Amino acid sequence: MEISKTDLWSTGIYTIFNPQHRKLMRPLKRLLYKIESEAKEKVSSGIAKDVKRGLFESDFDLFENRNNSIKQLKEFCGNAVLTICKHENEEYWQESGNHTLLFNDSWFHITRDGGAHDYHNHANCSWCGIYYVDVGDSTLENGSNSFFDPRVSAHSYADYGTKYINDNPIFKSTPENGKLLIFPSYVYHSAPTYIGTKDRIIISFNTSIHFNM
Numbered sequence: 149m150e151i152s153k154t155d156l157w158s159t160g161i162y163t164i165f166n167p168q169h170r171k172l173m174r175p176l177k178r179l180l181y182k183i184e185s186e187a188k189e190k191v192s193s194g195i196a197k198d199v200k201r202g203l204f205e206s207d208f209d210l211f212e213n214r215n216n217s218i219k220q221l222k223e224f225c226g227n228a229v230l231t232i233c234k235h236e237n238e239e240y241w242q243e244s245g246n247h248t249l250l251f252n253d254s255w256f257h258i259t260r261d262g263g264a265h266d267y268h269n270h271a272n273c274s275w276c277g278i279y280y281v282d283v284g285d286s287t288l289e290n291g292s293n294s295f296f297d298p299r300v301s302a303h304s305y306a307d308y309g310t311k312y313i314n315d316n317p318i319f320k321s322t323p324e325n326g327k328l329l330i331f332p333s334y335v336y337h338s339a340p341t342y343i344g345t346k347d348r349i350i351i352s353f354n355t356s357i358h359f360n361m
Contacts, residue, residue, distance in 0.1 A: 159298055160236065161319065162330040164228045166279075168220065169326025175217040176281050180206075180256050180349060193255060202263025202342075210351065211254035221279065221351065222251070225328060229275050229355050232330055246360045254353040256281070257339075259291070263348070265339040267296070273354035278329045281351055285344025286323035293329065295319045296336040323348075 166172070184204045191197045191205045211222045226249050233249075234241050241247075252273045257265070270276050278293055286292060300317040321329060331337070333354065342348050 159332060159335060160232075161295055161321070161335070162228075162232050163321060164328045164330065165324075166221070166224050166326040166328060168224070172217045172220060173281060173325060175215070176221065176351075177349060179213070179215050179217065180258065180281070180351075183210075183256075184258055196268065199266035199268060200264075202261070203257050203259040203265065205257050206255045208253040208255045210256055211251045211353065222254075225277055225279065225353060226251070226355075228328060229277065229330060230357070233275065233357050242359065248358045248360060250356050250358065252354045252356055254351070256349065256351045259284075259339065259342050259348040259350075261344055262341060263339075264341040267336055267338045269301075269336045270333045270354050273333045273356050275355050275357075276331055276333050276335075277353045277355070279351040279353075280323050280325055280327045281349040282347065283323035283325055284342075284346035284348040286342065286348055288320055288322045291339070291342040291344065291348050292320045292323050294338050294340060295331060296338075298335060301336045 183206055187204070187206070190203070191200055192207045193205055195205075195208075211218060230247060230249055233247075253270075259265075280286075283291065295318065297313060297317040297319075299313050306314045321327070
């Protein structure tokens with residue numbers, strides 16, 4: 149019996165470290181705590197409150213802030229996303245033109261003991277990012293983001309024919325200060341319950357890429 153296989157439709161989750169994070173960490177935290185102290189609600193965005201607990205979430209316009217540390221982080225994140233998009237779209241990427249990256253949304257979470265953000269994905273964008281400002285007491289099994297196999301997310305049926313999918317449906321990356329995770333918007337993910345005496349602080353964003361001749 150002759151059998152051939154074609155592997156299709158892989159999903160990449162990218163990891164990039166910010167070499168300037170040690171310089172940015174303190175001013176970033178100072179700004180984020182200031183924004184939190186001035187907010188009127190724990191979920192300032194007002195979006196999907198029922199899947200968030202034990203955390204503060206800012207409005208979705210963080211990268212519009214003119215603070216120098218935010219501007220530097222925005223540039224780092226934008227360059228990372230464009231580099232990844234060029235790699236993923238190598239067959240289609242046109243060098244003779246202007247690729248414009250838009251940050252559709254950008255926000256931050258300050259998660260405290262017992263906080264969590266349940267299973268979700270992000271609509272109306274192409275690539276998303278999570279940047280660890282301060283991991284607090286996070287470890288691989290505490291406070292790390294979980295990413296779910298799109299095949300499992302789209303099709304819940306399981307038997308022994310699908311064990312190669314269902315036996316390892318979750319990817320976790322050890323939280324580290326200055327680490328940026330970039331992933332396609334269709335990937336469902338969550339931040340399971342965080343246990344710690346220190347705050348866990350992350351910045352997230354959604355992007356879209358446009359081309360002009």
